Amino acid sequence: MAEELTPISNDDVVWMEEPEMGFWESTFLPAIFSGLKNSLRHVTDFKPVTQQYPEEKPDLPLNYRGVHRLNRDDKGRVKCVACMMCSTACPARCIDIVAEEAPKDDPLWADRDKRPKSFVIDELKCIYCGMCEEACPVDSIELTHIYDLTGMTRQEMKFNKEKLLEVFDKTKDNPRDPIRTHRGVLGPASDFTSLPPVGPATQIPQGDKASKPVSTDVIKQG
Amino acid sequence: MSWEFFLVTLITIGVAFGGLMGTIAYLILVERRLAAFIQDRYGPNRVGWAGLLQPIADGAKFLLKEDVIPGYVNKTLYILGPSIAVFTAMAGFAIVPFGPVDQAPSWMRFVIAPDVNIGMIYIFCVGSLGVYGVILGGWASNNKYSSLGSMRASAQVVSYEIPLGMSIIGVVLMTSSLSLNDILMHQAKFGILGWNVWTQPLALLIFFVSALAETNRLPFDLSECEQELVGGFHTEYSSMKFALYFLGEYAHIITVCFLTAILFFGGWQFPLIAEADSAYLGATLVKVVVLLTKVLLIILLIMFIRWTIPRFRFDQLMNLAWLGLIPMAALNILVVMTAKQFDWPIWTLPLGSLAIFVAAGLIGTSGKFIVSDQTVDFGESPEGYAHVHS
Numbered sequence: 001m002a003e004e005l006t007p008i009s010n011d012d013v014v015w016m017e018e019p020e021m022g023f024w025e026s027t028f029l030p031a032i033f034s035g036l037k038n039s040l041r042h043v044t045d046f047k048p049v050t051q052q053y054p055e056e057k058p059d060l061p062l063n064y065r066g067v068h069r070l071n072r073d074d075k076g077r078v079k080c081v082a083c084m085m086c087s088t089a090c091p092a093r094c095i096d097i098v099a100e101e102a103p104k105d106d107p108l109w110a111d112r113d114k115r116p117k118s119f120v121i122d123e124l125k126c127i128y129c130g131m132c133e134e135a136c137p138v139d140s141i142e143l144t145h146i147y148d149l150t151g152m153t154r155q156e157m158k159f160n161k162e163k164l165l166e167v168f169d170k171t172k173d174n175p176r177d178p179i180r181t182h183r184g185v186l187g188p189a190s191d192f193t194s195l196p197p198v199g200p201a202t203q204i205p206q207g208d209k210a211s212k213p214v215s216t217d218v219i220k221q222g
Numbered sequence: 223m224s225w226e227f228f229l230v231t232l233i234t235i236g237v238a239f240g241g242l243m244g245t246i247a248y249l250i251l252v253e254r255r256l257a258a259f260i261q262d263r264y265g266p267n268r269v270g271w272a273g274l275l276q277p278i279a280d281g282a283k284f285l286l287k288e289d290v291i292p293g294y295v296n297k298t299l300y301i302l303g304p305s306i307a308v309f310t311a312m313a314g315f316a317i318v319p320f321g322p323v324d325q326a327p328s329w330m331r332f333v334i335a336p337d338v339n340i341g342m343i344y345i346f347c348v349g350s351l352g353v354y355g356v357i358l359g360g361w362a363s364n365n366k367y368s369s370l371g372s373m374r375a376s377a378q379v380v381s382y383e384i385p386l387g388m389s390i391i392g393v394v395l396m397t398s399s400l401s402l403n404d405i406l407m408h409q410a411k412f413g414i415l416g417w418n419v420w421t422q423p424l425a426l427l428i429f430f431v432s433a434l435a436e437t438n439r440l441p442f443d444l445s446e447c448e449q450e451l452v453g454g455f456h457t458e459y460s461s462m463k464f465a466l467y468f469l470g471e472y473a474h475i476i477t478v479c480f481l482t483a484i485l486f487f488g489g490w491q492f493p494l495i496a497e498a499d500s501a502y503l504g505a506t507l508v509k510v511v512v513l514l515t516k517v518l519l520i521i522l523l524i525m526f527i528r529w530t531i532p533r534f535r536f537d538q539l540m541n542l543a544w545l546g547l548i549p550m551a552a553l554n555i556l557v558v559m560t561a562k563q564f565d566w567p568i569w570t571l572p573l574g575s576l577a578i579f580v581a582a583g584l585i586g587t588s589g590k591f592i593v594s595d596q597t598v599d600f601g602e603s604p605e606g607y608a609h610v611h612s
Contacts, residue, residue, distance in 0.1 A: 026586030027579070035530040043259045050264050 060145055065128045067146040068121050069167040071179055078165060079140035079186055082116040086132035086141050094125035095132060119161040123149060139187035144177045234331050246472040247277035253525050260529045287461040296362040303359025304463045307470030310352040315473055317341050318480045321510040322490055323403045341402040342394060346387055352474055353379040356445060360455035371454030375445035378435055381543040386432035388551035389425045392558035393418050393485050406489035417488040421568060424575035426486045428551050433478040438471060440528040447533055483516040553578045
């Protein structure tokens, strides 16, 4: 009866004994003295690991994600094409974009279709995950190394287009914040003159529903 | 009692009190810097040169912070708690001589309350009253963590009062006096070899360990252990009341360090520069400096111990007092009494201390064998868990 209820088989139980204390161990004194010696060594051989922050700046990793910037292209225009991909990708929903058509009669904007009328990032809402950077098809939005962002009001922490471009002007020459891809010109999405055919991203086995073309009867009519 | 006596007393009190307060403020800075060094940090180094103005900033902060008295506390006791803590610590310090009392110039005294010939008893009475501040504060806070802390404090002090008192009986027996100055002079007569640390090393060990427990210092700060009890007895205290607890605790530590220096390390006596009969110009000052240096070294040792030894568990704390220190202290008293009764030479005392210590160590070692030789059988357990046969 007792054997049945045993949750662990007796063969699996290993009984541990606490190690025997020797004479010096049971008097505690050698352990205390060696501990004191260790403490004293830290004082006499003082090697602090603290960074003295305002004087010593931290050495950030290269993939550090700080304040955003909006990149400019080679003509000084904002690279952003107001596609809303970043604000869609944003998990914190801190990006607010209002798009407008680029003025066709202006020679500066002749080759562009769309541009942001306003582009506001709430830096207080942002969680600095970098997903906007990943989502951007034209390499416009990037995160910089600026980590010491402060402000007196919530309003001034809402960065608009001008302020984000200003961050770009401030950080573009810093070797830590290079313009990462497509220096000067718009990113890959802007090169498309016609949309390439979309193929399946992975190999789909024959006979899979996904490999068949969409038939009209799948979509409910009416 | 002339008015000059009154005036000198008042000034002595003022100077000693102010000096003590300033010393405590800077000791806290020293402790914080030392803790930082031991932990490979810098510690407070911003206010003033190397952080030297930090105590002043801290004091200003304590004074200016909002003094919160929660609505659910027992107000009288809540305010009484820190007051008692500071009062008893100051009263205990009043009879500690901080220099050669008999050579002091008439305009200056090295002890606030002169001619207290029951010095030791007075200090232990007042010192153990200090725990009332902790108990009252913890109880009045009406908070379970506070009352747990104060309960621990009371049990701890009740246990450690006994070895603390017993450890100095040997010293008092050898001197035949309870006055701190007499005990000091008795050692100073024989030079550095007359220090009680040579004749009563075991008493020093027991006294020092119990004193750490009395002052709620690590490794015995069970009453305020942050990891278990939020803040312990002072969880509900803020601003100046909190600071008062700290002042009281530190004043207590300073008193205990003075006692250790005076009882076991010959007080202001030091070979060549500060003998009992040295009367060169400024000898008095040198003696004060020697005593203060000894006290500072002991305080530094206590700080080092704080950042070296982890906190005891409560049962270990009780075991140490009742199974370790109290029997050893009792045996030590027996050895000193025997030696005094039969006029044994002085070198028998350290041998006796050593013998007791070795015996305690051997019992601690072989005690494990006694327990592990027994067969432990928990009987028929309903759950059917494996029985223990060792």
